[in-house]
Every structure is written in structure tokens, then in C-alpha cells.
Amino acid sequence: MKTNDFVFSHEEVKNLHHYQFMANMHPFTCPNRGDGNHFDNGSDLGALIPTIQGWICQSCDYTQNWAHEWMKKSSEK
Numbered sequence: 001m002k003t004n005d006f007v008f009s010h011e012e013v014k015n016l017h018h019y020q021f022m023a024n025m026h027p028f029t030c031p032n033r034g035d036g037n038h039f040d041n042g043s044d045l046g047a048l049i050p051t052i053q054g055w056i057c058q059s060c061d062y063t064q065n066w067a068h069e070w071m072k073k074s075s076e077k
């Protein structure tokens with residue numbers, strides 16, 4: 001499936017970002033978000049940000065390189 005180091009395609013990042021910020025569902029969040037050094041970025045406390053290199057946390061060095069398959073696909077174009 002992957003032919004390079006990137007985890008997600010541009011399209012997938014766009015869809016994942018939609019799910020994090022626009023969809024009415026619980027977003028992926030950082031497991032360290034309860035440490036007092038995380039903030040609500042408009043999605044949730046410590047909500048992860050999708051990039052082509054995987055998920056990143058804006059408040060610590062946590063990363064995540066997978067997402068549910070259904071999340072990568074857009075429900076709307």
C-alpha cells in the first residue's frame with residue numbers, strides 16, 4: 001500500500017481532519033492529555049492533528065501512525 005514514508009495521503013489527511021474537527025464524534029486524543037500541559041484546540045483537549053506523516057499532538061511529542069479505515073474515506077466530497 002505504501003510506497004514511501006508517508007502514512008496518509010493528502011486526501012486521507014483532509015478526511016481525518018474533517019472527522020477531528022467537523023464530525024460529531026469523539027476525536028482521537030493524546031494519551032497524555034491529562035498531564036495539565038495540553039489544551040483544547042477547538043476539537044477536544046489534546047485532540048490529535050493529522051499530517052501526511054501521521055497524527056501529531058500539538059502539546060507533546062506523541063505521534064500515532066494509524067487510523068480507522070472508515071475515517072480515511074470521505075463521507076462527503
Ligand SMILES: [Zn+2]
Binds near residue numbers: 057062
Ligand atoms: Zn500530547
